[in-house]
Amino acid sequence: MKDRTDDGRPVGRRDEILDGSTTDTNSGWVCRQIAGRGAGVVRTAVVPDDPREIAQGLDFLLQVESVTFDD
Numbered sequence: 001m002k003d004r005t006d007d008g009r010p011v012g013r014r015d016e017i018l019d020g021s022t023t024d025t026n027s028g029w030v031c032r033q034i035a036g037r038g039a040g041v042v043r044t045a046v047v048p049d050d051p052r053e054i055a056q057g058l059d060f061l062l063q064v065e066s067v068t069f070d071d
Contacts, residue, residue: 027044
């Protein structure tokens with residue numbers, strides 16, 4: 001298995017996912033696209049459609065993981 005140095009963290013903005021009325025297919029698609037380019041995904045997050053929640057979700061992801069883009 002190849003060592004992976006790049007990590008992606010898709011963040012979905014969907015109340016419908018959180019209440020179970022919609023299945024999150026976007027995260028899977030984004031993860032496949034990232035993996036197809038040789039990068040790894042270590043975490044995804046779904047947050048409600050609320051600006052404060054979105055900001056907190058992004059802050060959390062940026063605090064617990066680093067984001068790097070190497071060619």
